């Protein structure tokens with residue numbers, strides 16, 4: 001049966017965007033064939049718990065997005081452990097690792113990214129880890145044991161979440177960050193300082209503006225020499241210094257790629273029948289530039305854009321971008337523009353009393369609320385989303401007054 005001239009949709013990558021695309025296609029009444037091709041042997045799973053609950057509570061943590069039964073119910077053919085090695089864009093087929101050829105009418109590339117490598121650390125051969133998939137996370141469970149010296153390279157979200165998990169397991173933790181701030185790419189200074197204070201109060205030795213000159217193995221220890229000459233000795237090193245989008249298939253197929261796969265606002269690549277979504281895609285934004293967003297929400301959002309476009313359904317106005325991180329028992333949520341010119345605090349920042357520290361930050365540019373952060377205040381997030389969507393003017397006397405209910409102010 002053909003719908004909109006489509007009989008078969010092939011999705012490459014059984015991760016967040018791939019799984020979400022299946023749900024979105026069926027929700028938008030696509031009844032044709034869906035073939036999900038994954039290079040991993042697992043059912044589609046979520047990655048956020050990999051740095052948190054999979055390490056801390058491996059037995060009780062469920063990360064599966066779609067069960068075998070659900071995939072069957074949705075009429076999906078799931079090819080596992082047999083990734084796509086080539087796209088034949090003119091013939092509209094993909095070639096799998098085992099040589100099999102699969103034809104498509106529409107193709108979604110949802111191949112995510114791979115950990116950016118540090119070859120001098122990889123060359124040590126042992127005691128060095130990265131974190132991107134389930135096996136990586138499971139490998140860390142026996143490594144993060146009480147009393148072990150763990151050096152984390154990179155003070156971004158993954159580094160700080162791992163530091164938090166490692167401290168929960170009583171490891172001796174050092175974080176080495178090249179930049180002057182932790183989470184410097186995704187958080188304003190005021191929050192970055194709070195995050196840093198939390199890590200230090202929890203006993204993590206965070207080194208900012210610190211570069212590594214050398215690394216070597218000395219028996220079972222990794223020896224890291226810092227630029228200033230200081231030597232750090234570790235039982236294990238985990239590095240999280242960003243990802244490289246898995247875009248090689250698109251490069252080889254001659255699609256327009258600039259580090260990531262360039263897509264328009266419908267998530268279409270330079271080939272009209274090939275789409276990309278999630279960490280691998282860089283999308284044309286209202287500002288006229290392409291931007292890649294590495295979040296769980298963005299993967300789901302772009303999967304929805306793809307599904308609606310192939311089904312000829314209009315896209316709803318998107319919400320401002322949102323993501324979260326959980327560190328040291330504190331929940332942080334971020335929405336909108338983290339590069340706002342000023343940040344205003346609603347509530348009191350009490351770094352020393354983290355459990356009681358609950359506050360909201362308003363990001364303001366030209367008098368308008370453009371960004372928001374909640375710290376242990378998740379219930380306020382939907383109000384911030386609304387204020388940003390409405391381009392609400394920031395009024396300090398209203399929004400910073402704790403006696404005023406944000407919910408009522410939003411109306």
Ligand SMILES: Cc1cc2nc3c(=O)[nH]c(=O)nc-3n(C[C@H](O)[C@H](O)[C@H](O)COP(=O)(O)OP(=O)(O)OC[C@H]3O[C@@H](n4cnc5c(N)ncnc54)[C@H](O)[C@@H]3O)c2cc1C
Pocket residue numbers: 012013014015016017018037038039040046047048049050051082083084085110111112113131132133158246249277278279280293294295296297299322323324325326
């Ligand atoms: C440890 C960790 C913690 C995170 N925590 C958070 C968080 O707290 N909040 C948040 O918002 N985001 C978080 N993220 C980010 C979020 O998980 C990603 O943005 C999201 O998973 C991206 O989805 P995706 O579908 O693009 O890629 P993925 O979920 O990575 O899926 C891509 C899939 O494609 C497969 N693949 C690659 N190449 C091929 C091929 N040639 N053929 C077949 N299959 C292929 C990959 O193996 C993978 O299974 C975290 C990520 C990690 C790694």
